[in-house]
Amino acid sequence: MMGPPGSGKGTQSARIAEHFRVPHLSTGALFRAALENDPESDVAKAAAVITNGGLVDDSVVMDVVAAVLTEYDCNVVLDGFPRTTHQADLFEHWLFSVGRQIDKVVFLHVPNDELVERLGARRTCKACGYIASLRLEDADTGIPCPRCGEDLYRREDDRPTAISRRLAIYESLTAPLLAKYIATGQLLSIDGTQSPDGVFKNICDSITNQI
Numbered sequence: 506m507m508g509p510p511g512s513g514k515g516t517q518s519a520r521i522a523e524h525f526r527v528p529h530l531s532t533g534a535l536f537r538a539a540l541e542n543d544p545e546s547d548v549a550k551a552a553a554v555i556t557n558g559g560l561v562d563d564s565v566v567m568d569v570v571a572a573v574l575t576e577y578d579c580n581v582v583l584d585g586f587p588r589t590t591h592q593a594d595l596f597e598h599w600l601f602s603v604g605r606q607i608d609k610v611v612f613l614h615v616p617n618d619e620l621v622e623r624l625g626a627r628r629t630c631k632a633c634g635y636i637a638s639l640r641l642e643d644a645d646t647g648i649p650c651p652r653c654g655e656d657l658y659r660r661e662d663d664r665p666t667a668i669s670r671r672l673a674i675y676e677s678l679t680a681p682l683l684a685k686y687i688a689t690g691q692l693l694s695i696d697g698t699q700s701p702d703g704v705f706k707n708i709c710d711s712i713t714n715q716i
């Protein structure tokens with residue numbers, strides 16, 4: 506699954522995984538778990554860099570993904586990897602060496618101005634970690650977590666300067682990656698501006714028609 510920050514990629518990945526009864530492997534979640542389990546590990550240090558909108562060595566990311574994928578002898582929804590053509594090349598070599606393949610690359614397309622608006626209205630729960638996508642006018646009204654009722658806050662990487670930086674990094678890295686998957690015929694580009702249900706249906710229909 507590919508899509509810029511704020512495209513709904515995480516939500517849709519989880520729904521697709523549930524619908525097709527396969528594991529949802531989010532590299533973001535893997536890194537956050539590593540950060541909590543062993544803050545001194547290489548993976549955790551990499552996670553800290555990523556959390557601040559930066560990038561880590563591709564081979565580090567590939568090692569983490571390979572270690573996790575090896576545990577699953579089935580189809581998976583891979584969310585957040587590869588992010589660069591170099592990562593994609595490393596991944597392709599690894600997949601080939603273990604006799605596996607990418608079936609489809611789903612890209613959620615959302616224009617930048619809408620992403621900036623969505624990310625600017627995103628708040629995270631201090632207690633349960635729930636990410637609330639609010640309306641812009643509600644974002645700073647002290648609205649509580651819809652799941653547990655605790656306070657919401659604005660994560661560092663959901664602040665305006667970080668948002669612009671994240672989108673610019675994402676775009677510069679993934680443009681060549683999209684071109685690559687268009688060329689191989691693996692890319693399914695989905696209009697991410699529809700309602701979450703509309704996007705979900707669109708992805709399901711596309712995947713089902715293609716496999």
Ligand SMILES: [Zn+2]
Binds near residue numbers: 632634635653
């Ligand atoms: Zn909460």
